[in-house]
Amino acid sequence: MDTSDLSRPRLGEENWLAAAYDVLTASGVEAVKVMPLAKRLNVSRTSFYWHFKDREELLEAMVRRWEDKNTGNLAARAEAYAESIAEALFNVFDCWINPDLFDARLDLAIRNWARNDAALQARLDQADARREQAMKEMFLRFGYEPQDALVRAKAMIYTQIGYFSMQVAESTAYRISLMPGYIEVFSGKPPSQKDLARFLARHPDRHAPAS
Incomplete structure:
Protein backbone atom coordinates (compact mmCIF):
# COMPACT_ATOMS: atom_id res chain seq x y z
CA MET A 1 0.00 0.00 0.00
CA ASP A 2 1.12 3.55 -0.69
CA THR A 3 1.76 4.93 2.81
CA SER A 4 1.02 8.47 1.58
CA ASP A 5 -2.66 7.44 1.55
CA LEU A 6 -2.59 6.78 5.28
CA SER A 7 -2.48 10.49 6.06
CA ARG A 8 -5.59 11.19 3.97
CA PRO A 9 -9.21 10.36 4.77
CA ARG A 10 -10.07 7.07 3.10
CA LEU A 11 -12.41 7.58 0.19
CA GLY A 12 -15.67 5.69 0.14
CA GLU A 13 -17.30 3.85 -2.73
CA GLU A 14 -19.50 6.89 -3.39
CA ASN A 15 -16.45 9.07 -4.03
CA TRP A 16 -15.24 6.73 -6.75
CA LEU A 17 -18.71 6.42 -8.26
CA ALA A 18 -19.14 10.19 -8.27
CA ALA A 19 -15.80 10.66 -10.02
CA ALA A 20 -16.64 7.93 -12.53
CA TYR A 21 -20.02 9.55 -13.14
CA ASP A 22 -18.42 12.92 -13.89
CA VAL A 23 -16.02 11.37 -16.39
CA LEU A 24 -18.61 9.08 -17.98
CA THR A 25 -21.14 11.85 -18.57
CA ALA A 26 -18.53 14.31 -19.81
CA SER A 27 -16.17 12.15 -21.85
CA GLY A 28 -17.67 8.68 -22.33
CA VAL A 29 -16.91 5.25 -20.98
CA GLU A 30 -13.46 4.94 -22.60
CA ALA A 31 -12.26 7.76 -20.36
CA VAL A 32 -13.32 5.98 -17.16
CA LYS A 33 -10.04 4.41 -16.02
CA VAL A 34 -8.65 3.71 -12.60
CA MET A 35 -5.41 5.73 -12.74
CA PRO A 36 -6.98 8.96 -14.09
CA LEU A 37 -9.76 8.63 -11.50
CA ALA A 38 -7.18 8.23 -8.75
CA LYS A 39 -5.37 11.35 -9.94
CA ARG A 40 -8.67 13.18 -10.07
CA LEU A 41 -9.33 12.22 -6.45
CA ASN A 42 -5.71 12.85 -5.41
CA VAL A 43 -5.11 9.34 -4.07
CA SER A 44 -3.12 6.35 -5.20
CA ARG A 45 -4.80 3.69 -7.32
CA THR A 46 -4.54 1.18 -4.46
CA SER A 47 -7.35 3.09 -2.74
CA PHE A 48 -9.66 2.03 -5.56
CA TYR A 49 -9.24 -1.67 -4.74
CA TRP A 50 -10.67 -1.26 -1.25
CA HIS A 51 -14.05 -0.89 -2.97
CA PHE A 52 -13.92 -2.50 -6.41
CA LYS A 53 -12.25 -5.62 -7.75
CA ASP A 54 -11.47 -3.94 -11.06
CA ARG A 55 -12.67 -1.36 -13.57
CA GLU A 56 -15.42 -3.67 -14.81
CA GLU A 57 -16.92 -3.88 -11.33
CA LEU A 58 -16.99 -0.08 -11.14
CA LEU A 59 -18.71 0.15 -14.53
CA GLU A 60 -21.23 -2.49 -13.49
CA ALA A 61 -22.04 -0.44 -10.40
CA MET A 62 -22.69 2.57 -12.65
Missing part, protein backbone atom coordinates in the same frame (compact mmCIF):
# COMPACT_ATOMS: atom_id res chain seq x y z
CA VAL A 63 -25.04 0.56 -14.85
CA ARG A 64 -26.95 -0.83 -11.87
CA ARG A 65 -27.32 2.70 -10.50
CA TRP A 66 -28.76 3.82 -13.84
CA GLU A 67 -31.18 0.88 -13.94
CA ASP A 68 -32.38 1.41 -10.38
CA LYS A 69 -32.66 5.19 -10.52
CA ASN A 70 -33.84 5.99 -14.02
CA THR A 71 -35.83 2.95 -15.07
CA GLY A 72 -36.94 2.06 -11.55
CA ASN A 73 -38.20 5.54 -10.70
CA LEU A 74 -39.82 6.10 -14.08
CA ALA A 75 -41.76 2.84 -13.81
CA ALA A 76 -42.75 3.65 -10.23
CA ARG A 77 -44.07 7.08 -11.23
CA ALA A 78 -46.07 5.54 -14.08
CA GLU A 79 -47.57 3.05 -11.62
CA ALA A 80 -48.33 5.64 -8.92
CA TYR A 81 -51.93 6.31 -7.86
CA ALA A 82 -53.76 8.90 -9.95
CA GLU A 83 -57.40 9.95 -10.27
CA SER A 84 -57.09 10.90 -13.94
CA ILE A 85 -54.80 10.29 -16.89
CA ALA A 86 -53.58 13.87 -16.56
CA GLU A 87 -52.56 13.29 -12.96
CA ALA A 88 -50.87 10.03 -14.00
CA LEU A 89 -48.89 11.87 -16.67
CA PHE A 90 -47.93 14.60 -14.24
CA ASN A 91 -46.62 11.84 -11.95
CA VAL A 92 -44.32 10.72 -14.77
CA PHE A 93 -43.38 14.32 -15.57
CA ASP A 94 -41.91 14.55 -12.06
CA CYS A 95 -39.00 12.57 -13.51
CA TRP A 96 -38.31 15.17 -16.18
CA ILE A 97 -37.79 18.01 -13.72
CA ASN A 98 -36.48 16.30 -10.60
CA PRO A 99 -32.90 15.01 -10.99
CA ASP A 100 -33.30 13.02 -7.78
CA LEU A 101 -35.80 10.84 -9.66
CA PHE A 102 -34.22 10.69 -13.10
CA ASP A 103 -30.71 11.57 -14.28
CA ALA A 104 -30.90 12.72 -17.90
CA ARG A 105 -27.11 13.08 -18.26
CA LEU A 106 -26.56 9.51 -17.13
CA ASP A 107 -29.30 8.22 -19.43
CA LEU A 108 -27.64 9.85 -22.44
CA ALA A 109 -24.20 8.57 -21.40
CA ILE A 110 -25.53 5.01 -21.09
CA ARG A 111 -27.15 5.22 -24.53
CA ASN A 112 -23.92 6.47 -26.10
CA TRP A 113 -21.92 3.75 -24.35
CA ALA A 114 -24.34 1.03 -25.49
CA ARG A 115 -23.66 1.82 -29.15
CA ASN A 116 -20.36 -0.02 -28.85
CA ASP A 117 -21.28 -2.57 -26.17
CA ALA A 118 -23.69 -5.31 -27.24
CA ALA A 119 -24.25 -6.57 -23.70
CA LEU A 120 -25.13 -3.12 -22.44
CA GLN A 121 -27.37 -2.55 -25.46
CA ALA A 122 -29.33 -5.64 -24.47
CA ARG A 123 -29.81 -4.23 -20.97
CA LEU A 124 -30.79 -0.88 -22.45
CA ASP A 125 -33.38 -2.60 -24.64
CA GLN A 126 -34.78 -4.34 -21.57
CA ALA A 127 -34.92 -1.05 -19.69
CA ASP A 128 -36.72 0.69 -22.54
CA ALA A 129 -39.17 -2.20 -22.79
CA ARG A 130 -39.90 -1.93 -19.06
CA ARG A 131 -40.45 1.83 -19.36
CA GLU A 132 -42.71 1.37 -22.37
CA GLN A 133 -44.75 -1.34 -20.65
CA ALA A 134 -45.21 0.77 -17.52
CA MET A 135 -46.43 3.73 -19.56
CA LYS A 136 -48.67 1.56 -21.73
CA GLU A 137 -50.28 0.05 -18.64
CA MET A 138 -50.78 3.56 -17.27
CA PHE A 139 -52.89 4.45 -20.30
CA LEU A 140 -54.71 1.12 -20.16
CA ARG A 141 -55.80 1.85 -16.59
CA PHE A 142 -57.68 4.87 -17.88
CA GLY A 143 -59.55 3.08 -20.63
CA TYR A 144 -57.33 3.54 -23.68
CA GLU A 145 -57.35 0.75 -26.26
CA PRO A 146 -54.18 -1.39 -26.27
CA GLN A 147 -52.80 -0.13 -29.60
CA ASP A 148 -53.60 3.47 -28.69
CA ALA A 149 -51.96 3.04 -25.30
CA LEU A 150 -48.83 1.60 -26.91
CA VAL A 151 -48.52 4.43 -29.43
CA ARG A 152 -48.97 7.09 -26.75
CA ALA A 153 -46.38 5.37 -24.54
CA LYS A 154 -43.89 5.25 -27.39
CA ALA A 155 -44.52 8.91 -28.23
CA MET A 156 -43.71 9.89 -24.65
CA ILE A 157 -40.53 7.83 -24.54
CA TYR A 158 -39.23 9.00 -27.91
CA THR A 159 -39.99 12.62 -27.08
CA GLN A 160 -38.01 12.45 -23.87
CA ILE A 161 -35.09 10.62 -25.46
CA GLY A 162 -35.08 13.39 -28.04
CA TYR A 163 -34.83 15.97 -25.28
CA PHE A 164 -31.81 14.19 -23.83
CA SER A 165 -30.09 13.53 -27.15
CA MET A 166 -30.54 17.09 -28.40
CA GLN A 167 -29.48 18.39 -24.96
CA VAL A 168 -32.30 20.93 -25.07
CA ALA A 169 -31.44 23.98 -22.99
CA GLU A 170 -34.51 25.49 -21.35
CA SER A 171 -35.29 26.56 -17.84
CA THR A 172 -37.29 24.28 -15.59
CA ALA A 173 -39.93 26.99 -15.20
CA TYR A 174 -40.33 27.19 -18.97
CA ARG A 175 -40.50 23.41 -19.30
CA ILE A 176 -43.20 23.26 -16.64
CA SER A 177 -45.15 25.97 -18.45
CA LEU A 178 -45.32 23.68 -21.51
CA MET A 179 -46.44 20.61 -19.60
CA PRO A 180 -50.23 21.21 -19.73
CA GLY A 181 -49.87 21.26 -23.52
CA TYR A 182 -47.84 18.06 -23.45
CA ILE A 183 -50.53 16.45 -21.31
CA GLU A 184 -53.11 17.22 -23.99
CA VAL A 185 -50.82 16.00 -26.80
CA PHE A 186 -50.03 12.70 -25.08
CA SER A 187 -53.48 11.96 -23.65
CA GLY A 188 -55.86 13.79 -25.98
CA LYS A 189 -57.31 15.62 -22.99
CA PRO A 190 -56.30 18.88 -21.28
CA PRO A 191 -55.48 18.69 -17.56
CA SER A 192 -57.93 20.13 -15.08
CA GLN A 193 -56.92 23.00 -12.86
CA LYS A 194 -57.01 20.55 -9.95
CA ASP A 195 -54.53 18.24 -11.68
CA LEU A 196 -52.23 21.13 -12.52
CA ALA A 197 -52.42 22.58 -9.01
CA ARG A 198 -51.44 19.25 -7.45
CA PHE A 199 -48.47 18.98 -9.76
CA LEU A 200 -47.26 22.53 -9.15
CA ALA A 201 -47.64 22.06 -5.39
CA ARG A 202 -45.00 19.33 -5.56
CA HIS A 203 -42.56 21.71 -7.24
CA PRO A 204 -42.99 25.09 -5.53
CA ASP A 205 -39.39 26.16 -6.19
CA ARG A 206 -39.24 25.02 -9.82
CA HIS A 207 -42.01 26.93 -11.56
CA ALA A 208 -42.76 30.59 -12.17
CA PRO A 209 -45.41 32.02 -9.83
CA ALA A 210 -48.84 32.54 -11.32
CA SER A 211 -49.47 36.12 -12.45
